[in-house]
Amino acid sequence: MKNEARQQNGYEKLVEIYLNHHKEGELLLEYIELAKKAINFENGFISYIEDQYYEVIQSSTLNNKLKSGAVFKTCDTLCEEVVINGKPIYHCKLIDTPLYNLPGRAYLDTESVIGLPLVVEGEIWGTLTLCSTSESDEDLYLNNKNFLDLISMMVAKIIQNHKLRNKLKASENLLKMGEEFLEIATYKRFLNNDQVESTSSFFDIFNIPPIEEGKMTTAVANMAMSKVIDADKLLVQERYERSKTEDVPAFEYRIAIANNKVKWLRHKLKYVGESGYVLGVIQDISDLKQTELKLKSKNEELEQFAYATAHDLQEPLRTITGFIDVLEKKTSENSRALGGEERQYLNFIKSAATRMKNQIDGLLDHSRIGRRKEKLSININLLLSDIVEDLQQKIKETSAIIDIADMPIIKGYKMEMRLLFLNLLTNALKFSRRGIDPHIQVRCKEEDVQWVFSVKDNGLGIADEHKERIFKIFIRLKPREDYEGTGIGLAQVKKIVDLHNGDVQVDSKLGSGSTFRFTIKK
Amino acid sequence: MRKLNCVLLIDDYHPTNVLHTIAIEDTKRVAHTLAFTDAEKALTYLLNIEDEQYIKPNVIFLDINMPGMNGWDFIQEYKKLTADKKSDILLFMLSTSTHPDDLDKADKEEEVKGYIYKPLTTETMLEVIEKYFEH
Numbered sequence: 001m002k003n004e005a006r007q008q009n010g011y012e013k014l015v016e017i018y019l020n021h022h023k024e025g026e027l028l029l030e031y032i033e034l035a036k037k038a039i040n041f042e043n044g045f046i047s048y049i050e051d052q053y054y055e056v057i058q059s060s061t062l063n064n065k066l067k068s069g070a071v072f073k074t075c076d077t078l079c080e081e082v083v084i085n086g087k088p089i090y091h092c093k094l095i096d097t098p099l100y101n102l103p104g105r106a107y108l109d110t111e112s113v114i115g116l117p118l119v120v121e122g123e124i125w126g127t128l129t130l131c132s133t134s135e136s137d138e139d140l141y142l143n144n145k146n147f148l149d150l151i152s153m154m155v156a157k158i159i160q161n162h163k164l165r166n167k168l169k170a171s172e173n174l175l176k177m178g179e180e181f182l183e184i185a186t187y188k189r190f191l192n193n194d195q196v197e198s199t200s201s202f203f204d205i206f207n208i209p210p211i212e213e214g215k216m217t218t219a220v221a222n223m224a225m226s227k228v229i230d231a232d233k234l235l236v237q238e239r240y241e242r243s244k245t246e247d248v249p250a251f252e253y254r255i256a257i258a259n260n261k262v263k264w265l266r267h268k269l270k271y272v273g274e275s276g277y278v279l280g281v282i283q284d285i286s287d288l289k290q291t292e293l294k295l296k297s298k299n300e301e302l303e304q305f306a307y308a309t310a311h312d313l314q315e316p317l318r319t320i321t322g323f324i325d326v327l328e329k330k331t332s333e334n335s336r337a338l339g340g341e342e343r344q345y346l347n348f349i350k351s352a353a354t355r356m357k358n359q360i361d362g363l364l365d366h367s368r369i370g371r372r373k374e375k376l377s378i379n380i381n382l383l384l385s386d387i388v389e390d391l392q393q394k395i396k397e398t399s400a401i402i403d404i405a406d407m408p409i410i411k412g413y414k415m416e417m418r419l420l421f422l423n424l425l426t427n428a429l430k431f432s433r434r435g436i437d438p439h440i441q442v443r444c445k446e447e448d449v450q451w452v453f454s455v456k457d458n459g460l461g462i463a464d465e466h467k468e469r470i471f472k473i474f475i476r477l478k479p480r481e482d483y484e485g486t487g488i489g490l491a492q493v494k495k496i497v498d499l500h501n502g503d504v505q506v507d508s509k510l511g512s513g514s515t516f517r518f519t520i521k522k
Numbered sequence: 523m524r525k526l527n528c529v530l531l532i533d534d535y536h537p538t539n540v541l542h543t544i545a546i547e548d549t550k551r552v553a554h555t556l557a558f559t560d561a562e563k564a565l566t567y568l569l570n571i572e573d574e575q576y577i578k579p580n581v582i583f584l585d586i587n588m589p590g591m592n593g594w595d596f597i598q599e600y601k602k603l604t605a606d607k608k609s610d611i612l613l614f615m616l617s618t619s620t621h622p623d624d625l626d627k628a629d630k631e632e633e634v635k636g637y638i639y640k641p642l643t644t645e646t647m648l649e650v651i652e653k654y655f656e657h
Contacts, residue, residue, distance in 0.1 A: 315535070315640065316616045322541040322641045 010038055011145050014154065024162045027384050028058040028155060035130055035151050038144045043131040044106050049074060049083050058160070061108060061306060062133075062197040077104035079127045086124050088149070089115040095133045112136035116152035118308065120160045126132065127436060128152045163466070174290070175199065175459060183284040189221070190277045194223045205265070205284055207257050229254040236267075243269040243278045252285065264289040307367040310360045321353045355486075360490035369416050369492060370499045376414050380407035381416075382423075384442065387422050394429050400438035410451055410520055412500055420496040423453075423489040424516050428457035430483055431512075437491060449522055450502065457517040462508040471504070493518070523551065524655050530579035531557040532564045532596065532617070534588040538550055542583065542616075546582055548644040551651055559626050561591040565599050568607055581650065583616040583642060593617070597633055622627060635657075 003343050010165065045059035045066055054077050074080050081089055092112050094100050105113075110131040118126040120133040128151070150493065179185060181203040186196035195218060196202075203210040206224045231469040232253035239248050246270040254262040264286045280355040327346065331338045335372040384404050388395070390449055402425070408416075425440065434440040442454040462477070463469060469475050473491035476483075493516075497504040501521040508514035529552050531539050532578070539557035540625060554577055560565035561581045561584075570576060579584045586593035600608065615628045620639075628637045639647060 237552065311618070315538075319535070319537050319541060320643050323537070326544050402651065 008195055009149075010034065014151065018154070025058060027158055029060060029156075031059045031151050031155055032058065032128070036330060038147055039114070039130065039132075039136070039140050041112075041114070041130045041132040043110070043133075044129065046118070046126060046159070047079075047130050048126040054079070054083075054127075054408040054461045065108060069116070071350050072104060076102055076357050077129075078102060078110065078113045079104075079115040079129055082117050082127050083124055086117050086119065088117065088145075088152075089113070090141050090188055092138045109133045114141065114148065116148060117394065118152055118156040118159060120156050125156065125159060125163075128155055157303065159371060165381075176201070180204075185282045187280045187282075188277050189243075191281060192274070192276060194218045194221060202282070202463065205263075205282055206255065211334070224255075226486075227257075229256050229319075235378065240266070243280075245270060245271065245273075247271050252289075261306070262286075293501070303367045306363060310363040313356075314364075317353060319354055323351070324353065357489070359486050361427065362486040362492075364420065366488055366492050367494065368414065369419070369495050375411045377409055378412050378414050378417055380417075380444070381411045383407075383418055384421060387425060390422075391425060391429065394426075398429055398432060398438050400429055400432075402440045402442070404442040406443065407442075408446065409452060411522070412520060413496070416499060420493050420518075423493050424455040428455060428459060428514075430485070431478070431514075432457070432459045433510045447519075450519045452517060452519050452521065454515055454517045458513040461510045461512050461514055462506060467506055467508065470506070524651065525615050525631045526552045526650065526651060526655060528552070528554040528577045528579040530564065530582045531616075532561050532566075532582065532588075532593075533557070533585040534559050534561075535585075538585075538640070546647050549651065550646070551648045558631065559646055561588055561593070561596040565591075565596065568600075568603060571607060579611055582611060582613045582657070583638070584613060586615060586617040594627065597631055600633055611629055612650075614650070616642055624633045 013034055014031075017027065017034065021027040021030060028046055032046065034043070034046045043059075043063065043066070043427040045056050045068075048055045048057055052074055054074045054219055056066060058068050059066045059070075068306050078094075079089070090113070091099065093096055094105060094111055094113060099113075101106060104110075108131050110136050112132040114130040116128040116130075117124050118128060121293055126358055130148075175186075178197060179199055183201075183205070185199060185205050189196045202224075206227055208220065208227070210221050211220055225236065226241075231378040232432045235251065236253050239251055242248050248271075249268075250266050250268040254264055254266060257263050263284060266283045266285045268281045271281060282507050290497050324346065329506050380487035381404075388402055388404075394400075419440075425442075428440045436458060440459045441454075441457070443453075443454045445452045466468060466477055470477065470490050471494040474487040475491075476485060476487040478485075494504055497518045497520070504518040505518065506514055506516050529546050530558055531542050531546075533542070536557075536559055541561065543555045543557060543644075546552050556577070556579070560566065564582075567573075567576070568579075569606050571578070584593045591599075593606060596614075613633055615624075615637045616639075617624065617637070618640045619646070625637060628634045636650075638650075
């Protein structure tokens with residue numbers, strides 16, 4: 001065969017091999033064979049270079065002497081120069097060169113060698129080495145040099161793909177491990193046809209038979225949807241519709257699994273409209289929910305206990321106050337009047353009993369918070385004018401000014417909201433500075449998901465170190481003689497705000513007033 | 523002004539009975555106030571009308587939460603009394619409980635005339651007399 005014809009044949013073969021072999025290992029082997037044949041060499045192999053080492057990844061040698069996986073020190077091989085310079089080498093007669101003494105040469109009885117660098121993005125990733133056990137014909141090499149360069153370029157591409165794929169696989173594995181660990185699944189849903197691509201944890205979470213990764217059909221998406229329990233179906237449908245046009249913040253729902261059990265899921269959706277899909281993350285939060293439920297029932301138990309205790313304390317207390325009244329009445333009616341000291345003691349007993357009664361009443365109110373489970377529409381304007389009416393006497397006594405801006409109508413627990421404002425306003429009136437008439441401002445600001453209310457006064461203010469403590473039950477900052485109170489008011493405020501999924505905090509400086517800010521979820 | 527002959531108190535806590543007795547006596551419109559700390563004993567008293575100590579009460583004030591026979595148990599037995607033993611007696615629950623269940627229950631019991639919160643005061647007693655016995 002003529003040289004040119006042979007080369008033409010070689011190029012066609014190069015393409016044909018590429019099209020017919022999808023496995024990288026086979027492809028590399030075919031290319032080694034092709035290169036060997038072009039120049040009549042017996043041995044050929046491909047290696048990776050990693051630091052000072054040289055690892056054979058595919059080979060075709062006489063008697064299979066050099067197997068893939070073999071590792072050498074790069075300096076022991078014939079290709080060190082290729083690695084260093086990034087240029088091909090050719091020695092038709094090795095015995096005339098200093099390379100002849102290298103261990104790598106003796107290994108395959110090499111007398112003649114061609115070393116080709118495998119360059120990926122300007123970096124040398126490895127070599128394609130061709131060896132002959134006899135001296136070779138330089139013309140044959142020169143005639144085929146371009147062809148060999150082309151093969152080495154193809155090989156470089158293949159190993160680059162291979163490495164990239166390995167990298168991708170590694171990060172996919174990491175993602176998978178992460179998903180399994182966190183009990184989450186991620187998926188991509190295309191907007192045009194509802195097709196879903198997901199990782200395998202998706203199937204685990206929904207307990208449905210897995211379909212080959214990345215090939216989930218609409219049928220599987222429907223199957224997942226059908227697992228949602230009836231009570232939560234509407235919610236999920238609504239969120240699904242929303243995700244077609246916007247991001248959907250995390251929402252929670254239940255799916256039915258075997259044995260009449262349910263699984264709690266938290267789901268979040270990100271709208272990526274410009275790419276035509278929605279990204280979803282699903283997390284199994286059943287454990288969390290269970291803990292939450294346990295905690296809730298424990299809490300209820302505790303509250304029930306507080307309620308029952310407070311309730312039971314009422315009766316003996318009533319007996320005490322009842323007898324104090326009897327004693328007072330009897331001793332004033334007849335001649336057995338009490339002496340000054342005895343009267344004082346009786347007054348002490350009476351005031352202690354009154355305090356205890358207030359404390360118990362407060363505690364009972366506190367444990368009643370949130371007992372009525374239904375939220376109503378509340379006109380805060382009306383609520384506040386009612387409260388101001390009730391506080392009229394106190395307002396007159398203190399010459400207070402109460403300035404209330406226009407208030408919204410909100411959804412909430414009515415009795416509790418009243419108690420909340422009553423407590424804040426009572427406090428604002430009570431903790432005023434001597435000689436300064438109370439000036440109280442009530443404001444409200446609307447935000448996306450919540451209302452932000454504020455009650456601002458010009459009173460005593462609160463030192464920084466107390467700002468957390470004041471919301472705890474039975475904590476008082478002021479002596480009882482100066483400021484009457486049970487230490488329950490702000491604890492109630494906190495509890496009521498919590499009940500409305502809000503937050504409460506205080507901005508204050510000692511001596512220059514306080515602003516209580518709280519949020520109520522819409 | 524009408525004067526009642528007898529009021530019967532049933533409460534397991536003795537001091538409460540004493541306090542209520544004082545409140546009743548202070549109206550000066552009740553001749554006898556009897557008190558039991560045990561609902562069973564009160565029931566036995568009501569059964570033995572032949573007893574020479576027996577005075578028929580005009581009003582019974584009954585506590586709810588008591589050990590042994592409680593207020594509701596007492597009412598079940600009281601229902602079984604023959605007409606001659608309970609006619610003209612007005613029975614009131616006297617309790618600290620503000621529990622809606624208790625209020626509902628009292629409302630549904632035909633035998634229960636009303637629900638009064640403790641402590642019973644002289645004023646309340648006078649109201650009862652005026653409302654139920656003045657006409």
